[in-house]
Amino acid sequence: MPLLWWTCAAFGLFGLSLGADPVKKLEHECGKTALNLLMITLSVTPVRSLTGLPQLLRLRRMLGLFAFFYAVVHFTIYLVLDLELNLRLLGADIAKRPYITIGFTALVLLVPLALTSTNGMMRRLGARWRRLHRLIYPIAALAVWHFYWQVKRDVREPLLYLGILALLLGYRLLRWQLRRADAHPRAAAPGALTSTSGSATAPGRT
Amino acid sequence: MTPRPTPIAPSEITPPEVYFSRRTLLAAALASAASGCVRAAGGEPAGAPLAYERNARYSVSEKPNTYDEITTYNNFYEFGTDKESPSEYARMMRTRPWSVTVAGEAEVRGRFDLEDLLKGQPLEERIYRFRCVEAWSLVVPWVGFPLGKLLARFKPTSRAKYVELTTLYAPQQMPGQRATVLNWPYVEGLRIDEAMHPLTLVVVGLYGRTLPNQDGAPLRLIVPWKYGFKSIKSIVQIRFTEREPNTAWNVAAPHEYGFYANVNPAVDHPRWSQATERRLGSPFLAARRPTLPFNGYAAEVASLYQGMDLRRYF
Numbered sequence: 001m002p003l004l005w006w007t008c009a010a011f012g013l014f015g016l017s018l019g020a021d022p023v024k025k026l027e028h029e030c031g032k033t034a035l036n037l038l039m040i041t042l043s044v045t046p047v048r049s050l051t052g053l054p055q056l057l058r059l060r061r062m063l064g065l066f067a068f069f070y071a072v073v074h075f076t077i078y079l080v081l082d083l084e085l086n087l088r089l090l091g092a093d094i095a096k097r098p099y100i101t102i103g104f105t106a107l108v109l110l111v112p113l114a115l116t117s118t119n120g121m122m123r124r125l126g127a128r129w130r131r132l133h134r135l136i137y138p139i140a141a142l143a144v145w146h147f148y149w150q151v152k153r154d155v156r157e158p159l160l161y162l163g164i165l166a167l168l169l170g171y172r173l174l175r176w177q178l179r180r181a182d183a184h185p186r187a188a189a190p191g192a193l194t195s196t197s198g199s200a201t202a203p204g205r206t
Numbered sequence: 207m208t209p210r211p212t213p214i215a216p217s218e219i220t221p222p223e224v225y226f227s228r229r230t231l232l233a234a235a236l237a238s239a240a241s242g243c244v245r246a247a248g249g250e251p252a253g254a255p256l257a258y259e260r261n262a263r264y265s266v267s268e269k270p271n272t273y274d275e276i277t278t279y280n281n282f283y284e285f286g287t288d289k290e291s292p293s294e295y296a297r298m299m300r301t302r303p304w305s306v307t308v309a310g311e312a313e314v315r316g317r318f319d320l321e322d323l324l325k326g327q328p329l330e331e332r333i334y335r336f337r338c339v340e341a342w343s344l345v346v347p348w349v350g351f352p353l354g355k356l357l358a359r360f361k362p363t364s365r366a367k368y369v370e371l372t373t374l375y376a377p378q379q380m381p382g383q384r385a386t387v388l389n390w391p392y393v394e395g396l397r398i399d400e401a402m403h404p405l406t407l408v409v410v411g412l413y414g415r416t417l418p419n420q421d422g423a424p425l426r427l428i429v430p431w432k433y434g435f436k437s438i439k440s441i442v443q444i445r446f447t448e449r450e451p452n453t454a455w456n457v458a459a460p461h462e463y464g465f466y467a468n469v470n471p472a473v474d475h476p477r478w479s480q481a482t483e484r485r486l487g488s489p490f491l492a493a494r495r496p497t498l499p500f501n502g503y504a505a506e507v508a509s510l511y512q513g514m515d516l517r518r519y520f
Contacts, residue, residue: 019290020271020279020486021342023493082484084494089482097478149477152340153458154287154387 002033003073023081030074031103035147035161037067038140042168061117064136068114071107071143099149106142109135137172140165253415258329258349264405265333266502271344271487273413279486280420281338282439283387284373284380291382296419299379299440304424310370310446313361320424324410327351331414332407337469337501339433343483348428349411354402357444362398366446369401370394371427374440388454394438395451395465396429397510405430405506431500431507433467464520468511469501473520 006026009016018025041063048056083089093100113133115121122129144165148158251273282292285299304320329349336344357369375391377383383390400406407428410417417423422439429436435455445451455463462476471481484493500507511519 020275021289021484023484024342081491082494084491086482086494089479092479096474099477152287153283154385156385 002029002070006030023077027074027077027082030070030077031147034067034070034074035143037063037070038136038143039161039164039168041067042136042140042165046168046171065114065117068110071110075104075107099146102142102149103146106139106146109139109142113139137169140168251413251415252418253411255415256329256349256411258331258411258414261330261332265331266335266345268333268335268345270333270347275487276344276346276412277418277420281340281434282382282420282422284382284390284392284440285420286382287387292420293418295381296423298381299374299376299419299423301419301424301440304442306425306441307443308360308445309443311363311366311448312446313363314359323356323425327355329411331411334407334428334430335501336428336430336434336437337483337497339435339463339467339475339480341478341480341483341497343485343495343497344487345485347413348407348409349414350407350409350425350428352404353406353408353427354404356408357401360444360446362446365448367398368447368449368451369396369398370443370445370447370451371396371438371441372443372445373438374442388458391442392438392454393451394427394436394453395447396436397450398446399510400429400507403507403510405503431469431503433463433469435463436467466511466516466519468507468516468520469497470499470516470520471497472499473517 005016006018006029008014009018010022010026041060044056044060044063048054079085079090083093094104095101113135116125116129116132125132144158144161147161148155151158278293279289280292281289282296285292285295302320305317306320306323307317308315329351331347331349333345333347336346371394373392374380375383377390396406407430409422409426409428410424412418412421417426419440422437425441426439427437427441436453450465453465455467456465469480474480480497482494483497485495486493498504
């Protein structure tokens with residue numbers, strides 16, 4: 001849908017416009033859409049368990065693949081429309097510009113996830129599939145970092161994304177700790193036990 | 207003798223006093239207040255027409271950007287950090303009456319009405335390249351006069367080594383100032399020899415008409431060989447100082463934005479390259495071009511920095 005909207009804007013259809021710098025506009029909008037979709041993909045698991053709607057899981061692959069699609073479009077616009085296919089500039093940017101290095105790394109890391117998203121690959125990889133797809137956590141962190149670092153001064157928006165990411169990853173960390181505490185109740189130190197058991201009821205209540 | 211591509215008989219030129227009578231200025235203020243509507247109607251230049259002559263000696267032959275491009279893609283954080291925000295919100299700023307305070311190391315100090323400052327200053331149009339530190343660029347037909355001619359009137363003393371310029375601070379009119387993105391008010395500065403250089407302009411117009419608010423009405427600075435953030439907008443104070451002024455971007459991120467901020471393809475911004483730039487409004491896939499030292503004005507200004515390490519004084 002966003003892509004359709006921008007295509008109309010690029011050709012000035014329906015009174016839409018991309019402004020004086022359409023290339024930057026498209027580049028930024030695609031990047032942000034990829035980031036939004038990454039965040040939505042990461043929220044599937046928490047929303048699913050909090051609402052008790054297991055069927056949401058079926059959306060996750062589609063959302064993840066859309067995120068990958070927009071990340072690829074974002075990179076293509078950068079390479080073709082922004083750098084105008086100047087590969088020397090591309091090499092210099094990836095090697096020397098930390099925010100581009102980070103963004104490019106995130107994109108490269110998304111490739112194996114997209115390639116192994118089929119049912120066949122899931123079956124073939126078994127338990128390793130889950131481990132591989134945990135890469136989405138560092139990828140999301142790199143994507144937010146990429147956004148934060150390219151902003152000139154006004155970091156309010158990237159910080160908002162950082163907050164959302166912290167919530168999404170914090171939820172998983174909390175669950176993981178709770179599960180570990182449940183599995184080895186005696187292994188934990190007495191102090192830690194009381195503090196985790198205090199919050200253990202929290203997810204149940206929400 | 208300055209070549210004149212469009213000869214205008216001296217008798218045809220309206221005297222500036224007539225143009226800058228209060229009534230005309232009031233009309234201009236109304237026109238610029240309505241600039242948003244005018245732009246939406248078709249991108250025709252808004253504002254009151256000005257009397258000026260083109261100064262071909264200081265103009266480039268590159269094709270100027272459209273009025274629409276110059277007035278809808280602005281960095282004017284006082285109205286928000288998006289490029290489109292200034293064109294949406296700048297009409298909130300009242301540019302008449304307007305006065306400028308002159309302070310510091312000068313014999314003539316005080317508060318001056320804009321009309322008094324502009325009286326007797328013949329206006330000229332110059333087509334300058336404009337290079338933003340964000341690596342995009344424009345070509346703009348400004349209307350103004352050399353800053354040096356204005357500063358000379360205040361008789362700076364021998365202790366005036368720098369000039370500090372300040373933008374209006376009015377959060378009621380400038381919604382962007384309600385967030386501390388930069389330390390308000392915006393401050394910029396030049397070394398006195400940079401300020402007196404004939405290329406350095408006080409600008410009051412664009413495309414032959416009074417400046418729209420989003421481009422820094424009613425008067426702004428243009429220093430074509432420096433990154434755009436040096437060219438401060440909507441100036442309310444001029445202060446002559448002995449010490450280098452603390453300028454807004456330099457204070458905000460000293461390792462990224464130097465006091466000098468000369469356009470220099472050899473010195474990158476810590477986060478991005480300055481070797482090339484994208485000229486807005488260019489044909490498809492033909493926008494990127496190499497950035498020129500001093501934005502193409504090296505012949506005129508490189509001597510100002512003789513013996514200086516431009517990597518250190520970036």
